Amino acid sequence: METYNPKIVCFSCNFGWGYLSDAETIGPTILNWIPVVCSGKIDTSHILKAFRAGADGVMILGCSEGHCHFQDGNYQTRKKVFLIHKVLDAFGIEPERLTMELDIDPEGRKIPQLIAQMQHHLSGLGPVKQV
Amino acid sequence: MAEKLKVAICWLGACGGCDASIVDLNEVILQVADAVDIVLWPLAMDFKYRSIQQMPDAEIALSILSGSIRNSDHQEMAELLRKKSQVVMAMGACACFGGTPGLANFHSKDDIFNWVYRDAPTVVNPDGNFPQPETVRNGGKLTLPHFFEHVFTLDQAIDVDYYLPGCPPPPELIVNAINAVLAGDLPPKGSTLAPRKALCDTCPRNQRKPNRMEIRSFNRIHEVEADPDACFLAAGIICMGPATRNGCGETCIRINVPCRGCFGPLPGVVGSEPKFLSTLASLLVVERDDEIKEAIDSFDDPVGYLYRFTQPSSILGRRSAKKVTEEGS
Structure with a gap:
């Protein structure tokens, strides 16, 4: 049997995550990494489109509380995540396939670790079931 | 005298409300009937499908199809009329986006x-x-x-030229659409024959919207006594207006019912539901995680509300009819 390797799409805020690292050195180690200007910029449709395109999980990395460069982008997206969990559940996609982490990691060393953790967790769930 | 243009009107997986909306044209329907030759209209007139099958291809100038594709009969009829028609118009929310029957896809x-x-x-x-x-x-x-296994929109089964959304589409838009086809004065293929703005743009309640909207919990319409002239969302009542195309004549709004989204997404938007979710999230002013959870749990059946008319055309819900039916057979 082929080993199941969950595909994770990672959206991260540029102000909190990995901005000190050279994208060319850290980028290739993280598949499907999409740095954005603020986690608040991540639209709900981007997340749903990731699942539509075959993602097994979506991870959002935002700044820790009170540290958003744009006042409250991380907080806005946290609310979206709670709402999308309801939508995903209805489509037969387990809500834990969408997670959000609030922290600051300028060198981005934690990103591959977090992705590995999520992959490990999702491999227990198996691929996304078609509705 | 030149031969009249042939028009076919047919329902697929529909309730008949769209056809009733055509009947609601009242006297105008007599002018339409004078101007064109109606060759099929199961709701109102007696024709045989065989006579359509015997027509040469592209004989019908306009086919107006309402309803979703739920079973093989709908698919056959849609394919037949596509073959025999020059222009196919998807009429109503079911044909355009899947409509309420599309909720069955859950x-x-x-x-x-x-x-x-x-x-x-x-x-x-x-x-x-x-x-x-x-x-x-x-x-x-x-x-x-x-x-x-699945409910499809009309354009997932056949090629569609124009869309006229609504549940049902208002008679004014229907007559405009028919006249545009008869006059040959049509926008580019694939256009939606309805205005291009959001419902909030024309909503009479919008004028009394607070400067800063703050929702702490969601209310159902019978749970609160909302100000009859103020924005529904300001009272925490879910109204799809910000993410829905206008053109309906604000019929629901005028009788104190919030928008349910039957006109579908705005031009250029694929899936109005996630866009609306983003809007809604930004209006919520609760802070702690447990408060957010509590507020969101007060939104009764969010998925049923958001996807009420659009599940089969949504980002996660859409499927190709050909692919699914071939796999199933």
């Missing part, structure tokens, strides 16, 4: 059949009979259309 075909023919409390079916596509009785074979 359940499997087996779930639906088990509930409807076995488990619902009003069902009496001691022999456990379920509808079959083929049944042999007294040496004769009886057939029924195949019920698909």
